[in-house]
Amino acid sequence: MLRLERRATQPAHLVLSVPLAAITGALLLGALFLAANGFDPLLIYAEMARASFATRYGIEDSLVSATPLVYTGLAAAIAFRFRLYNVGAEGQLVVGGICSAGAALLLGQALPGGLALALALLAGLAGGVAWVLVPALARARLGTSEIITTLLLNYVAVLLARYLIFGSRSLWRDPTATNFPQGRALPPASQLPELGGTQIHAGLVLGIVCAVLVFALLRWTRAGFDARVFGDSPAAASYAGISVTMVVLLLLVVSGAVAGLAGASEVLGRAHRLDPTGLAVGFGYTGIIVAALARYHPLGVVPVAVFVGALSNAGTAVQSLPGGGVPAAISTVLQGAILIFVLASEIHVAYRVRWRRLERTAS
C-alpha cells in the first residue's frame, strides 16, 4: 500500500530535482503519445532540441518567443504569488501594445530617438496599468473577484485592437494597405534596437531588468514585506496596520504595468506595427503557466520563459520535418503535460512516498 509521509527535513536539492524529474516524466508521456501516432519519439525530440537550441536561428527564435513570456510570466508571478489572480495579462498586453504603438506613431517623427522610445515604452506601461486599474480598485475597495473582471476585460481589449485595424480608419491603420488591412509601420526611431545583428531585441534585456527589479522590490523593501505578509495572511496584515487596500492596488498595478510592457516590447521590438492577430496569441495565458512552473519566483520566470518559448518554436520546426505529418500541436501537448506533471509533483518536495505492506494479524 502506498502512503504519503511528511518529510522530517526537506533537502534543498528537491526544489530542483523534483520538477526536473517531473519534466522527464512528461516527456516520457509525450513519447508514448508520439509512438502511438506512429512517430519515432527519439527522432522528434532530437529534432526539437536541435531546432530550439543547436542552430543560430533556432536560438534566436527561442529567445524572441521567450521575450513576451518573461513579462507575462512576471506579471502573473507578482499577482499569483500573493493570491491575487490577475488572469488579464492578455488584455493588459494588448492595450499596452495599442498605447505604445500610438505613442510611437505620434511622437516617433517629432522627438529624438531615445526620448520617443522611452515615451512609447512608458505609454505601454501606462496602458497595462489603465487596463488593470478598474479590476484592482474593485477588488481592493469592494472585494470583487479579480479573476472575473480581468478575464472579461481581455475580450474587450482584443476586440478593441481588431477594431482599430480592421474596423476603422484609425491612427494605427496603414492607409496604404489596400488589399488587406494592417497596422501602420512605426517610425524606426521609436523601435527597440536589435542586438548584434540578430532578431533578438532589447525587449528581452528590459524584461530581465524588470524581473530583477521586481525581485528586489519584494525582497528588500517595506512594500515587499507588506506584500509578503498580506500574501501569507491578510488578517495578520491588517492586525499589523498594513493597508490591505494599498497592497492589493500596488501588486495588481505592478502586475498590469509589466503586462503592458510585454505589449510594448512586442510592438516596438518585433512587429514594428500594431498587429492584432500577432499580438493576441495567448502570451498572457502562457505567462500563467510560466509563472506556475517558476513557482511564482520573479527570477525563476526568466529561464522558464526561455524553456517554454523554445518548446513552442520546436513545435513549428517538427511540423516541417521530411516525411511530414507531425502536428505542431505536439508542443502544446508537451506544455500541458509538463505543467500537470510539475504541479502534481510538488507534493514530493514536502512528502515522501512509503511502500508499506499490510501485515495480517490472527484474531
Place this chain on the structure above:
Amino acid sequence: MTVDDGGVLEGRGIGKTFAGVVANADVDFAVRQGEIHALLGENGAGKTTLASILTGLYQPDDGTILVRGHAVRLRSPRDGLAHRLGMVHQHFHLVDSFTVAENVVLGDPRQGIVLSRRLHRTVASLGERYGLAVDPRATISDLSLGEQQRVEIVKMLYRDVDVLFLDEPTAVLTPQEVDSLFTVLRAMAADGRSVVLITHKLGEVMAVADRVTVMRDARVVASVPTSETDTTGLARLMVGRAVDLADRHGTRTPGPCMLAVDELCVDGAQGRRVQHVGLSVRAGEIVGVAGVAGNGQLQLAEALAGTRQPSAGRIVVNGVDITGRGPRVARAAGLRYVPEDRLGTGLAPGLSIADNVQLTGRRPLVGGRGHAEREATAMIARFGVKARGPRDIVRRLSGGNVQRILLARELSAGGTVLVIASPTRGLDVSGIEFVRSLLDERRNAGAAILLISEDLDEIRGLADRIVVMYDGRLVLERAVGGADVTELGLAMAGVAGR
C-alpha cells in the same frame, strides 16, 4: 484466542511514529467497564494519538488492541464503532446544515435509503436517558458549542458504544455546562459504559475520574486511582518536575487609569456585537473579561486594537483618544494586542521568525533584514523559544513556541496597556506557567492588562477584577475575591442580570 481480565478495552505495547516523531512508545492502557478514566498529559504527550489508535482512526506501528479480551485489528473508525468504541473529537464532525437527528444517523450502516420515521423519538429518548437535552429537529448551525457536543455524545450513544473517548471536552463549555457534562458521564458510567476523558486540566481529573493515566513524552508514566493522588502529584507526573500554578494576583494598589472605554458599540454582520461597553483598567491591574466564545469579546478586542471600526463610543489609551484611528495609532499610544488567533492574525505563519518579529515594529523603507534577524535571535534566547534560528518558519514551531514569539514581540517594547486574548489556550502546563508568570511580572511592573478568556480558571487565577461579557454587554463586575463561580457561570450563560 486469549481472554484477559484487563477490562473492556486494552492496548498493549502500542507504538506509533509520525515522520520520525515518536507519538506513542510502548504504551499500555486499560479501560475497565463502568469507569471514568482520565487520560492526562501535556500537549504532544500522545494522548490524542493513543485515543485515535484505540478507536481505529490510526493504525499502530506496534502493539496489540484487545476488546473484551480478544485481539482485534481496527482499520478505520467504522471498525472501532463495530467493536463499540467511539470518540468525540476536539473539533466536532457535524454537518452544519443538517438536523440533529440527521447528524446522529450519518454514516450509520443500518439506515436504509429512507430515514426511519421513528428516528426523532429514538434520538430524543437516548438524550433523555442520560440527561442530554437536545431537540432532534434543530439544525446544527443554530446550536451552541455545548449543545453540539451533546449531539456528538448522542451520536456515539446511538451507536451504542461501550467505551467513549472525549478529547478535551470542557474547552468550549461554561462552568454549568461542565457540571452537566460530568453528570452525563457519571450516568453513562453507572449504566455500565466506560468513559475516557482526555484532558490537561488537573481539576477535572480530580472532580470526575475514577482512575487516571498520565502520559509524558509518548509514554505512560503512571496509572493510579484518583483517590490515591492529588493535583500537585499529578502536575509533577505530567511535567516531570514540580510546577507552580498557584493563583497570582496584584500585590500593590493599582495606579492611574491607563485604558478607559466609554459607551463602546461595535456592529458586525449579524447586528450589534458590542453594546455600550464601559470599562477601565489601571496601571498594575489585570482585569479579566470572562464569557463564552462569540459574545462579542473578539469584536471588543479588535476595536481596542484598532483593527475594527467601532460604531459609537470612545477608547482612550494613556490619555490619547484612539477610537477608530487604526492599529498604528493604538500602538503608538502604548497599546499592545495579543490576539487569540496567533497563527494567522498575530503572526504570519508562512514567514520567518525574523519577519514576524518586525511585523508590528517600525520598518525601514528599504533593507532592515540584518537588524530583524539580530532582534529575533535575541528574543529566541530571552524567551526560551525552541527554534533553530531566526529564519525558521513560524508555522513549523509548536503551539507553545508560537505563543512565546508573539508574546516576546508584543510584550518586549514600550507597551503599557496590554489586551491579551486566551493567552494560555492550547498550551501545556509549562507553557501556562510561563505565560502566567510573564503577565504577573508585567502587572507588577505597572502595565494595565485586559485579559480576555473563555477559561474561567485562567481569569480567576490571574485577574484582580472580573467582568462577564454576554451578548455584547458587560453583565457583571466583581473583585476577584468576591467572585463566586456559580454567579459568574450564570452570568456567562446570560441568566443573571446586573
